[in-house]
Amino acid sequence: MAHPTADNTEEELQAQVLVWNHIFQFISSMSLKSAVELGIPDVLHRNEGRPISLSRLASLISIPPNRTDYLRRLMRMLVFTGCFANVSKEGEEEEYVLTPVSRLLVKDKDTGVSPFLFFQMDPDMQSPWQSLGKWFHSDEPTPFAMAHGVEIFEMGRRSESLNRMINQAMACDSRLRAKALVEQHRDAFVGVKSLIDVGGGTGSLAATIAVAFPSIKCAVLDLPHVVADVPKSGVVEFVGGDMFEHVPPADTVLLKMILHDWSDENCVKILKQCKKAIPPREKGGR
Numbered sequence: 355m356a357h358p359t360a361d362n363t364e365e366e367l368q369a370q371v372l373v374w375n376h377i378f379q380f381i382s383s384m385s386l387k388s389a390v391e392l393g394i395p396d397v398l399h400r401n402e403g404r405p406i407s408l409s410r411l412a413s414l415i416s417i418p419p420n421r422t423d424y425l426r427r428l429m430r431m432l433v434f435t436g437c438f439a440n441v442s443k444e445g446e447e448e449e450y451v452l453t454p455v456s457r458l459l460v461k462d463k464d465t466g467v468s469p470f471l472f473f474q475m476d477p478d479m480q481s482p483w484q485s486l487g488k489w490f491h492s493d494e495p496t497p498f499a500m501a502h503g504v505e506i507f508e509m510g511r512r513s514e515s516l517n518r519m520i521n522q523a524m525a526c527d528s529r530l531r532a533k534a535l536v537e538q539h540r541d542a543f544v545g546v547k548s549l550i551d552v553g554g555g556t557g558s559l560a561a562t563i564a565v566a567f568p569s570i571k572c573a574v575l576d577l578p579h580v581v582a583d584v585p586k587s588g589v590v591e592f593v594g595g596d597m598f599e600h601v602p603p604a605d606t607v608l609l610k611m612i613l614h615d616w617s618d619e620n621c622v623k624i625l626k627q628c629k630k631a632i633p634p635r636e637k638g639g640r
C-alpha cells in the first residue's frame with residue numbers, strides 16, 4: 355500500500371475540515387433559533403441601536419449567572435455567522451448590536467421572519483431529513499410522508515397547530531416580498547383588472563396588492579382549512595378549493611412558492627387549471 359505523501363495528507367486534512375463544516379452546519383441554524391426563542395433580537399431592538407453588554411443581556415433575558423459564559427459562546431457563534439455584531443473594544447466586555455439579519459428576527463416587527471424560522475426548525479419539519487437516505491429506497495412519495503404517514507398539507511388539515519405554523523410562516527415571508535413587489539415593480543401590474551393568488555395562504559400578498567392597486571379585484575384560492583379562519587377584511591375574496599380541480603377566473607394568476615412543492619406531472623396539472631382560469635384575450639388586448 356502506498357504511503358500518503360505530504361501533499362495528499364494536507365489535502366485530506368483540508369477535506370476533513372470541509373466534512374466537519376458540513377456536519378456541524380446545523381449548529382448555526384439551531385443557535386439562531388435559540389437566540390430568537392430567548393428574545394435576544396427583541397431586547398437589542400428595544401435598546402434602539404445602543405449596544406448591550408453580555409452581563410446586561412444575560413440579566414435582561416433572565417439567564418442565571420452560571421449560564422452567562424454559555425450565552426457568550428452562543429453570541430460568539432452568532433456574531434461569527436453575521437446574525438449579531440460585537441462592537442466592544444479589544445479586552446473589554448462584549449457588547450452587542452443587531453445586524454440586518456437579526457433585525458428581521460425582531461418579533462413584533464411587521465416585516466419579521468421569525469415565524470418562518472420556527473416553522474422550518476420545528477421537529478416535524480426537521481424529522482423528514484433524517485430519513486432522506488432511506489426514502490430513496492422506499493415507495494413513499496416524499497420524505498415528509500415517510501416520516502409522518504401523510505403529506506404536509508394533509509397533516510396541516512389534521513393539526514391546527516401545524517396549520518397555524520405553516521400559515522404564519524408563509525404570511526411573514528409574503529409580507530416582506532409583497533412590500534418590495536408593490537414598491538419596486540409597480541409596472542408588473544399595469545393593465546391588470548383581476549388577480550387570483552393560487553395557494554395564496556392567508557392572503558398577505560394579495561391584500562398588499564389590493565391595497566396598493568385598489569382597481570385590481572384580488573382573490574385567494576387555498577385549501578378550505580387554510581382559508582376557513584382568515585379574518586375577512588373585504589379587501590380580498592377568499593375561495594376554499596383545490597387548485598388541481600378548479601382555479602377561479604381572473605385575468606392574472608399568481609403562483610408564489612407553489613410549484614416547488616409538487617412533481618413535474620402535478621405542476622403541469624396545476625398550470626392547466628391556471629390556464630383555464632384566464633379568459634381568452636380580446637383582439638388587440640395585451
Ligand SMILES: C[S@@+](CC[C@H](N)C(=O)[O-])C[C@H]1O[C@@H](n2cnc3c(N)ncnc32)[C@H](O)[C@@H]1O
Binds near residue numbers: 580597612
Ligand atoms: C408553500 S405555501 C405558499 C403560500 C403562499 N403562496 C406564499 O408564498 O406565502 C403553499 C400553499 O399552497 C396551498 N395548497 C396546497 N395544496 C393546495 C391545493 N390542492 N389547492 C390549493 N392550495 C393548495 C397550501 O395550503 C399553502 O398555503
